[in-house]
Amino acid sequence: MKSSDQLLDHAFALARRAHDSVPSEPPFGMETAILARWRNSYTSSNVDIGMVRLFRWAAILACVIAVAGGIWKSGEIAQISQRLDPETKIVDSALLAGLGE
Amino acid sequence: MEHDNFDEKDILRRIERGDEVAARDLLHRFHPFVLKIVRAHLPRRISEEDLIQMIFIKVFHKLNQYAGRMPLEHWISRIAVNTCFNALKAEKIRPEWRLSDFSEQIATGIEKLAATEVNTATNDDFDLAKKLVTGLIAQLSPEDRLVITLLHLEEKTVEEIHALTGWSRSVIKVRAFRARAKMKKMLNQREMLAVA
Numbered sequence: 314m315k316s317s318d319q320l321l322d323h324a325f326a327l328a329r330r331a332h333d334s335v336p337s338e339p340p341f342g343m344e345t346a347i348l349a350r351w352r353n354s355y356t357s358s359n360v361d362i363g364m365v366r367l368f369r370w371a372a373i374l375a376c377v378i379a380v381a382g383g384i385w386k387s388g389e390i391a392q393i394s395q396r397l398d399p400e401t402k403i404v405d406s407a408l409l410a411g412l413g414e
Numbered sequence: 415m416e417h418d419n420f421d422e423k424d425i426l427r428r429i430e431r432g433d434e435v436a437a438r439d440l441l442h443r444f445h446p447f448v449l450k451i452v453r454a455h456l457p458r459r460i461s462e463e464d465l466i467q468m469i470f471i472k473v474f475h476k477l478n479q480y481a482g483r484m485p486l487e488h489w490i491s492r493i494a495v496n497t498c499f500n501a502l503k504a505e506k507i508r509p510e511w512r513l514s515d516f517s518e519q520i521a522t523g524i525e526k527l528a529a530t531e532v533n534t535a536t537n538d539d540f541d542l543a544k545k546l547v548t549g550l551i552a553q554l555s556p557e558d559r560l561v562i563t564l565l566h567l568e569e570k571t572v573e574e575i576h577a578l579t580g581w582s583r584s585v586i587k588v589r590a591f592r593a594r595a596k597m598k599k600m601l602n603q604r605e606m607l608a609v610a
Binding site for chain 1: 445
């Protein structure tokens with residue numbers, strides 16, 4: 314009589330040779346459902362990608378405008394810093410002196 | 415899998431562009447392959463079709479992550495095995511092992527199988543052996559079940575199982591050893607009952 318170990322190996326060897334009929338095509342309902350899900354996700358992911366691209370370009374454009382605006386108005390900005398009132402100038406110089414110690 | 419005129423790269427490119435015919439071709443191409451995996455690892459409480467549907471939905475959803483580093487077939491099999499494993503894990507309650515779970519036909523068939531030679535066995539013997547093995551495997555934990563099926567029924571190597579599951583080689587070996595011991599114990603119970 315075969316031991317459990319041998320019987321197990323034997324059963325595995327026989328089971329591996331069992332013929333399993335596999336249909337060549339997926340059932341129609343299943344195919345339709347899978348493709349419908351894929352179509353939906355494809356459309357929505359395309360919309361998402363479009364939105365990401367739009368936001369990316371909008372962010373780049375905003376940065377460019379900010380930098381260009383800064384350069385264009387750099388003279389005026391420099392003048393504003395020159396036009397500080399006396400009290401602010403005193404505080405400013407006191408702060409700078411304090412930092413220097 | 416047969417190597418006919420299925421151009422994998424072309425199909426993937428077309429799917430990326432939203433070509434439904436290409437998506438259908440991919441589905442038709444891999445359906446028999448996925449079906450075999452599902453049948454080998456099928457949980458009790460979920461239908462074959464539902465599981466295949468889940469797997470293909472995942473495949474299409476993750477297709478943009480496929481880097482082409484391994485054959486598409488391997489990549490799909492990895493998704494299929496992991497989906498089956500997760501479905502098995504979701505089955506929290508496994509029935510207790512009972513000899514009565516085996517039909518009388520199978521119980522008497524065990525003795526017949528023991529005396530059957532592989533070379534002279536008939537299709538009925540193969541089917542009977544499959545039922546016996548499937549019955550035993552069904553009693554194991556999802557992890558043990560996966561390892562035993564891959565190792566002994568699909569004849570995968572430890573390395574291949576490691577690639578499919580991500581488990582370490584030593585874990586796979588230990589799990590296989592313990593699972594096999596459990597199966598032997600079940601068979602011994604059968605022998606004890608036969609003696610009684």
